[in-house]
Amino acid sequence: MSLLKNKVVCITGSSRGIGRACAVESARHGATGLILHYYGDEVTEKEVLSLKAEVEAFPGAKAVVVPGDIADASTAAKIVEAGVAAFQRIDVLVSNAGICPFSEFLTMPHATWERTRQVNLDGSFYITQAVANQMKSQTPQGGSIIGVASISALVGGEFQVHYTPTKAGILSLMQSCAVALGKYNIRANAVLPGTIATDINKEDLSDAAKRExxxxxxxxxxxGEPEDLAGPVVFLASDLAKYVTGASLLVDGGLFVNLQ
Known part of the structure; x- marks a missing residue:
């Protein structure tokens, strides 16, 4: 199926993990334009260039790559500018870029709190606002915005006291954007992944007992694997979800409901 046929999809933090899986699945489902944001260091540059080659192997798919710190508001502006220059519009935003430096609460440096909030929540606000303005101005008007929150938006974690509020904030951001942007035919939804094996928690899950x-x-x-998020993201981006906005979708293998 080509659920995203001829659509232009913008993904932040696309070089690895969930973002990368969403980019590949979007191309597989017919997206013709991919705007691939990455941090911009040597490692993520190599990763995003390999991703660009991978998605462009799908018929009709083209990609542009845009570096920058998502915590800097100017990065959001550059992402939109590059995307519109290449493809003239943006139909889908997957706001995915995020960090989770595990830290003990009582001794946590304030800089850890600041950086986590700046990347996860401030960055999500900046890119959502920038893309929403583009979606409002383009013809035909509208689009789909998907914020990658977390099961951590709903529950706590001993070493995530700085992280869980940012993910709760992303969930709330999507809910309020659904209200603010519906009149422009812009939908806003959140996906809440459970424990997904990615680089963000690689060190934490290296403890065999904790992993088990x-x-x-x-x-x-x-x-979970990154690909487990890609399907739900494509669904929310597609016209199959054309009457879905302000929703939150848990993608956690049943972690949240399992009390026993």
Whole structure:
């Protein structure tokens, strides 16, 4: 199926993990334009260039890559400018860029709180606002915005006291954007991944006992993979979800509901 046929999709933090999987799945479903944001260091540059080649292997797909710190408001402006220059419009935003430096609460440096908030929440606000303005101005008007929040928006974590509020903020941001932007035919929804095996938690999950404990807490008996998020994101981006806005979709293998 080509759920995103001829659509232009913008993804922040696309070089690896969930962002990368969403880019590949978008191209697989017919997206003709991919705006691939990445941090901009040597490692992420290599990763995003390999991603660009991968998505452009799909028929009709073209990609532009845009570096920059998403915590800087000017990066959002550059992403939109580059995307519109290449493709004339933006139909879908996947606001995915984020960090999670695990830290003990009582001794956490304030700089850790500041940086986590700036990247995760401020960055999501900046790119959502910038893309929403483009979606409002283009013809035909409208689009789909998907914020990658987390199950951590709903529950707590001992070493995530700085992280969980940012993800709750993204969930709230999408809910309020759904209200603010509906009149422009712009939908806004959130996906809430559970424990997904990515670089963001690689070190934390290197503890075999902790990893096994997380696996046992899921109903499906496994950790998530980035590809597990890509399908729900494509659904929310597509016209199959044309009457879905302000929603939050848990993608956690049943982690949240499993109290036993």
């Amino acid at each position: 404990g997380m696996v046992k807490r899921t109903c499906l008996g496994r950790l």
